[in-house]
Amino acid sequence: MENYVIVQPEDPNSIDARDLMELLSDNLQSITGDSGKNSFDVTDVTVPRSLFVIARNQQGEPIGCGAIRPIDTNIAELKRMYAKSKSNGVGTAILSFLEEQSLNFGYSQIWLETRLVNQKAVSFYENKGYIRIDNYGKYLNREECICLGKFLS
Template identity: 35%
Template sequence: MYKFREITEDDNAAVAALVRDNLKQFNLDIPGTVYFDAGLDHLSDYYGNDNRRYFVIENDNGEVIGGIGYDRFEPLKDTAELQKLYLTDAAKGSGLGYEMIDFIEERMREAGYKVSYLETHDNLQAAIHIYEKKGYKEIERPDAVVHSTMNRFFRKEL
């Protein structure tokens, strides 16, 4: 089994490696992605207030096998951005991605958000498939996109 818990400082290196490993696999270890964000190595410093949270998923051995978070998306009213949904290769294909989305959407609702928004890329077809199966609808690129390489944008009413 596995469990969700909030990120701690001790998780920072494992989560940063998880994100970078996934992006590299899909040729997204390039400028304009989170791969080069300075804060990626210190996520626990950023998340953990009323507007934004990040959770890790650990297996029975206490190893971090995934992570997912959200942050307020200022340009759109009552909207949270689903952020950094990543899994280890061993955890992929297990259905855990769907459970992670259910989990984070519930946390968003508890925080008072009405809409979930996310950014992704054509190279991440498995992720896009999961988002669409979970009811996300593709939208036009918003003006306020931080990671300029991302080229697919989705939203869902919570």
């Protein structure tokens, strides 16, 4: 049976959102030694042309999340991407939704940062058409970081 995933905008301050982001932080801490909490402020996804989404399964249970926020007029930054299951299309559904919404908001690119040691995430994004870009912003001159970007069409 086809996995059923619904992705929709939700309040980043909701209990489900906080629970998912806590799971993400724990996961990142175990993989990279950094929870990523210092790289995300919930107010970043409550400004115009930003969005926080939650993916839910057929039973309505929260199974993943993600967000976009503006870097500049043309570039959105992908934040807080997380899927409880790494194999049933949850991450792909979230990413596709956020890419579509980014286009609707008028962005031409999406950028993101993850850690080089987080090879599963790097491979996931590369398989979705993201390519390595120069490190930007707070990730400049940080060898443990990898920044990726994609032109939207």
